[in-house]
Amino acid sequence: MDMKVAKKKLGLKEKYRLMTRDLGWEPTYRAKDEVFPYVNYEGIKVHDWDKWEDPFRLTMDSYWKYQAEKERKFYAIIDAHAQNNGHLNITDARYLSALKIFLQAISPGEYAAHKGFARVGREFPGVGTQVACQMQAIDEIRHAQTQIHALSNYNKYYDGFHAFADARDRIWYTSVARSFFDDAMSAGPFEFMIAIGFSFEYVLTNLLFVPFMSGAAYNGDMATVTFGFSAQSDEARHMTLGLECIKFMLEQDPDNLPIVQGWLDKWFWRGFRVLGLVSTMMDYMLPKRVMSWREAWEIYGVENGGALFKDLARYGVRPPKGWDDAEKAIDHMSHQFMLGLYQWSFGTSFHSWIPSDEDMDWLSAKYPTTFDKYYRPRWDHIRKLAVAGTPFKNFGLAKLCQTCQLPVVFTEPDDATMSCHRETEYKGEKYHFCSDGCQHIFDNEPEKYVQAWLPMPSLFQELNGDIGAWMNWVGLRDGEDNGDYSGSRDQRNFDQWRGMATSNT
Amino acid sequence: MTVAAIKEYVGVPRDRVENFNGKQLVYVSWDHHLLFAAPFLLCLPPQTTFRELVEGPLSALVQPDPDAAAIDWTKVEWLKSNQPWTPDFERSLADNGIGHKDQLRMRTPGLASLSAAA
Amino acid sequence: MSTVFIALQANEETRPIIEAIEIDNPLAVVNRQPAMVKIDAPNRLVIRKETIEEQIGREFDLQELHINLITLGGNVTEDDDSLTLSWAE
Numbered sequence: 001m002d003m004k005v006a007k008k009k010l011g012l013k014e015k016y017r018l019m020t021r022d023l024g025w026e027p028t029y030r031a032k033d034e035v036f037p038y039v040n041y042e043g044i045k046v047h048d049w050d051k052w053e054d055p056f057r058l059t060m061d062s063y064w065k066y067q068a069e070k071e072r073k074f075y076a077i078i079d080a081h082a083q084n085n086g087h088l089n090i091t092d093a094r095y096l097s098a099l100k101i102f103l104q105a106i107s108p109g110e111y112a113a114h115k116g117f118a119r120v121g122r123e124f125p126g127v128g129t130q131v132a133c134q135m136q137a138i139d140e141i142r143h144a145q146t147q148i149h150a151l152s153n154y155n156k157y158y159d160g161f162h163a164f165a166d167a168r169d170r171i172w173y174t175s176v177a178r179s180f181f182d183d184a185m186s187a188g189p190f191e192f193m194i195a196i197g198f199s200f201e202y203v204l205t206n207l208l209f210v211p212f213m214s215g216a217a218y219n220g221d222m223a224t225v226t227f228g229f230s231a232q233s234d235e236a237r238h239m240t241l242g243l244e245c246i247k248f249m250l251e252q253d254p255d256n257l258p259i260v261q262g263w264l265d266k267w268f269w270r271g272f273r274v275l276g277l278v279s280t281m282m283d284y285m286l287p288k289r290v291m292s293w294r295e296a297w298e299i300y301g302v303e304n305g306g307a308l309f310k311d312l313a314r315y316g317v318r319p320p321k322g323w324d325d326a327e328k329a330i331d332h333m334s335h336q337f338m339l340g341l342y343q344w345s346f347g348t349s350f351h352s353w354i355p356s357d358e359d360m361d362w363l364s365a366k367y368p369t370t371f372d373k374y375y376r377p378r379w380d381h382i383r384k385l386a387v388a389g390t391p392f393k394n395f396g397l398a399k400l401c402q403t404c405q406l407p408v409v410f411t412e413p414d415d416a417t418m419s420c421h422r423e424t425e426y427k428g429e430k431y432h433f434c435s436d437g438c439q440h441i442f443d444n445e446p447e448k449y450v451q452a453w454l455p456m457p458s459l460f461q462e463l464n465g466d467i468g469a470w471m472n473w474v475g476l477r478d479g480e481d482n483g484d485y486s487g488s489r490d491q492r493n494f495d496q497w498r499g500m501a502t503s504n505t
Numbered sequence: 506m507t508v509a510a511i512k513e514y515v516g517v518p519r520d521r522v523e524n525f526n527g528k529q530l531v532y533v534s535w536d537h538h539l540l541f542a543a544p545f546l547l548c549l550p551p552q553t554t555f556r557e558l559v560e561g562p563l564s565a566l567v568q569p570d571p572d573a574a575a576i577d578w579t580k581v582e583w584l585k586s587n588q589p590w591t592p593d594f595e596r597s598l599a600d601n602g603i604g605h606k607d608q609l610r611m612r613t614p615g616l617a618s619l620s621a622a623a
Numbered sequence: 624m625s626t627v628f629i630a631l632q633a634n635e636e637t638r639p640i641i642e643a644i645e646i647d648n649p650l651a652v653v654n655r656q657p658a659m660v661k662i663d664a665p666n667r668l669v670i671r672k673e674t675i676e677e678q679i680g681r682e683f684d685l686q687e688l689h690i691n692l693i694t695l696g697g698n699v700t701e702d703d704d705s706l707t708l709s710w711a712e
Contacts (some may be wrong), residue, residue, distance in 0.1 A: 055700060187509070210630060214658055307626060331555055392569050457546070461524045
């Protein structure tokens with residue numbers, strides 16, 4: 001009997017069942033609690049793991065096929081970029097600052113997310129969940145690798161790329177992203193899903209990858225467009241997984257609602273603080289801009305985030321606690337942050353600069369109620385100091401927020417002329433915060449946040465305030481990687497090489 | 506609950522005063538003078554007098570502000586932990602009750618060159 | 624009313640897919656941005672395998688969408704013949 005029967009192609013649902021749930025088993029010689037010891041302590045009640053369903057119903061065999069296709073597309077473009085002097089085709093070398101921040105702060109976050117998903121994929125008992133987390137763990141390491149690989153081409157020609165891993169661990173402006181991931185990875189598996197699946201994927205990556213990568217296309221940077229869109233094609237699946245996880249928890253037991261709501265409040269605010277970096281990259285660091293941070297927020301924050309919370313209202317979920325404060329900060333945050341980056345630029349592994357007249361006119365058109373009133377006078381004064389030969393450097397270093405670890409550059413939600421001062425005392429120690437949102441997070445779990453390693457106090461603890469020793473330690477080459485773009489080696493090289501590329505002399 | 510954990514969990518603060526080699530942290534900010542993006546972080550011996558703090562690092566740090574030359578240090582209004590407070594310039598930080606990581610704020614009514622007109 | 628959306632890379636593979644989406648969703652608005660196309664629709668957007676196959680003249684597995692997908696907004700429902708994005712009304 002070797003009659004061939006044409007194999008019937010499996011339907012999507014049947015294939016998903018066979019390739020996920022049917023791969024699972026019930027433990028026999030160990031109790032389930034012993035096999036999955038971390039799934040209960042957060043208080044989330046789950047009655048039926050089989051109710052978890054990946055809306056895309058992606059199975060491992062298809063996953064490999066499509067990911068391989070994405071990689072082939074990615075490397076075709078990366079090769080073309082390197083072969084065609086891609087490093088000279090960007091609009092201006094100022095643009096590279098955005099890439100340097102991305103590589104130092106965000107790409108290592110992808111790697112952290114990889115580790116986190118590998119862990120929670122093991123900690124969740126449901127098979128559908130395990131498979132989805134396994135895919136996401138592989139996605140995240142792919143993102144870290146493709147980003148590092150794509151940007152390595154720039155490292156051959158420009159400063160500030162070479163020590164990104166040390167910058168991630170040790171420098172100060174990256175600690176907002178590092179602490180975000182450390183916080184997520186030291187949480188339980190369900191909270192981790194909200195932190196990454198909801199906050200990082202839903203709140204952050206749309207705002208980071210979509211308008212910013214579209215901006216990279218505008219600025220002639222095909223390498224970044226390619227890794228950005230290649231990564232984001234996975235994010236659509238990740239967001240869907242994050243949303244699925246939220247709905248699953250809410251549907252499994254009504255007692256889960258307050259826990260989930262608390263996490264949404266916390267992780268919205270943590271994500272929003274990471275966006276401080278992104279807002280500055282969008283408004284100040286793209287020589288040619290696609291949209292302002294405010295415009296991007298309208299689309300992906302107000303419209304899409306609003307739709308999400310309207311949808312989740314059927315479970316009793318309300319918008320995150322910090323939502324209104326976030327809205328009030330939108331027209332200020334990029335300016336407050338860039339002013340900080342400029343005055344501390346002796347300590348950044350990227351260049352910053354005083355916006356040109358044209359840049360400032362664009363900013364005042366995009367921020368009609370805030371830029372001319374609050375921020376243009378400061379930039380004008382800073383420019384006057386530079387012209388007078390006494391460029392503004394703030395050697396005072398900065399007070400950092402105990403929770404988000406950013407310098408406390410933010411103002412009161414209702415008064416943009418007043419720094420936000422928040423402090424509390426816990427077991428006899430004082431702690432400072434940038435906002436009510438960050439203070440609430442601390443107050444809920446002080447034992448976690450008292451341990452924060454804050455870069456600026458550490459400079460005094462470990463190096464006695466020696467800035468030169470600190471620069472060596474973080475991999476920052478003074479006079480090359482840091483300071484004003486104007487007069488930098490990146491500027492000189494870009495201008496010279498571009499001249500050579502477009503003429504025969 | 507002070508942290509979600511599977512068993513009792515006690516965190517160790519990283520920035521206790523004994524880790525600062527005999528010095529302490531003091532944060533100082535100048536209300537409505539946001540040319541300086543964040544409060545200054547100073548690391549000083551607790552024996553430093555308040556006058557030394559003001560005439561040393563603080564005066565140097567505020568120089569870039571156009572109002573700096575017009576500061577009358579005898580008229581500055583001070584806040585400590587957001588409460589009105591009066592320093593004794595001749596006494597030390599410790600004797601003035603300025604603890605590790607205390608936040609001082611200075612107010613200079615009438616000086617606001619770079620601040621938005623209210 | 625809430626907006627659902629899908630964003631795809633702007634390339635030769637997605638051109639007929641975008642055309643198919645326009646055919647199946649008369650209320651959809653197509654926004655062309657640098658290197659990407661974002662399609663918005665009120666509350667619901669459906670992507671049909673059959674319509675895409677008519678545009679490209681070959682068989683199409685809906686999961687091929689993953690290759691050029693940038694992002695989306697809305698609850699996802701997928702089966703062999705269609706992928707739907709929706710918000711609860």
